Amino acid sequence: MFKQYIGWKFVLASIAVLIIGTTIWFVSNLSRNIQEEERKKVATWVEANRELLRASSEANLNLAVDIVTNNTTIPLILTDETGKILDSRNLDSMRIMQDPHFLNNELQAFKKQHPPFIMEVDSKQKLYNYIYYGDSLILRQIRYYPYIQLIVVTLFIAIVLFALSSTNRATQNQVWVGLAKETAHQLGTPLSSMEAWLEILRDNEANATIVTELSKDVDRLKLITDRFSKIGSVPKLEEKDIVAQIENMTNYIRKRAPQKVILTVHSAEEELPAMFSPPLFDWVVENLLKNALDAMEGKGKIDITIENHPTFITIDVADTGKGIPKLSFEKVFKPGFSTKKRGWGLGLSLAKRIIEEYHRGRLYVKSSEINKGTTFRILLRK
Structure with missing residues (x-):
């Protein structure tokens, strides 16, 4: 392509x-x-x-x-x-x-x-x-003609490139939206079956531990399905405590992160109301934390700093990983870009779309140094 x-x-x-x-x-x-x-x-x-x-x-x-x-x-x-x-x-x-x-x-x-x-x-x-x-x-007039033609041809090329670029972006968006909705649809059938089997397992008290753990996984799959189903449609923004939302997602990732990785949330305020879509915002934070874990390769520190400003809120996710070259600051958000051997390279692309298109905010690389770490910034308008 x-x-x-x-x-x-x-x-x-x-x-x-x-x-x-x-x-x-x-x-x-x-x-x-x-x-x-x-x-x-x-x-x-x-x-x-x-x-x-x-x-x-x-x-x-x-x-x-x-x-x-x-x-x-x-x-x-x-x-x-x-x-x-x-x-x-x-x-x-x-x-x-x-x-x-x-x-x-x-x-x-x-x-x-x-x-x-x-x-x-x-x-x-x-x-x-x-x-x-x-x-x-x-x-x-004849002498000026080539310059006029140059301007006309340049404008024509610019319009053609813009039109093709817009068409290409629209086509890609349709592909990602269709893929997301189809994934949500495909997950619905096995989820229904798993819930039915859980009800059967609940009848036997000896399966209490298994039922509890399976219920967590089923709830997790429901959340993922809900996230995929919301791609392509305008999500409903709710006023919630963003500090609590980030701490919940950090706790979830902390349990699944290597023991040598330290995750810390810093906030000057215990509660900070903001307008966002909880399922989609969790997806963004999860993607940033997982990228940070991949960059650190099993050990290091992740600091999440939440700051309240008069007209916006900033969330900085800083890791001590391998860093990103300055030339790749924008490329990391392109669909298909990935430094990992496995994966489609869609995580950061979808995260950026969720923040910028659905929440009217910004997601960008604030700073990065090779072998020292990277800081991603989420900016949410109040």
Whole structure:
């Protein structure tokens, strides 16, 4: 799946680069051709002005007038030898009237764009005029076109990637929800059978110890079934004491943890009411504690610190395990990510979804150091 995802993204990016590269090459050639044509037009315009000054024949004069008057696209500025502006063509007349520096600014820009044409005005006195010209509006638009296309293509790719990513997430969510509900459904049948067998065992007092232990396991399976059945539906949040809820789950894990592991709950308040779904919140805490136990490999310390803030509550689960590389802080919550040889890598992914989507809180890696430990933080809004 990951290789396919990278593959089509690479193909999409390659096509976009090819389109943009081809366009830039084509537009560059087109711009050069248009620029050369405009240079020739200006040269013809200058020659027409020379003919007007000479006024050698009526035919040439008419032709020169036509050439001079037909230039309506290329902006021109005429100056004398001292740089004084004598005339201008195809520039914004309103700007010229409103801004006294407009023509000078345009002249400086034209000087940077193209070398001027020199036109002899008086051969005896050796007087010359200089014609400076700039790029026409069409040429400027053509030059900007590749950048506009780049923006459009980038937006298109971004929209496609977002749409595909959203579709992929929606499909994954449907798979996880369907898997969870199907698991809850499949557990229902053997649970009903086990409860029936428990009733039969209760009839014999000699089975009292067995019945007690089996009842605990059946209740545990009921809780797991209830958790799975709630995935995909909006859970009912209840106001309960979060300190007591965490201590109950810690006691459950403590009985099943190695003897060399110390679990401690720290809270400045004995009771702290909060809005949460008990079955789902227990699942989150259980997942974090089990991950901590796996990271410590049989010995170490787990500290659960509960803090009350004006607008939110934080629960930090800190272990003394092997730690998580900083680059993997976000990856640990991805479905399928796991450092264990066994397991589907869904625990932290589901825990994050429970806290962030159902409880509108946050679950993230607060800090971690290799071979020193990791701290996960749950943030619940009041």
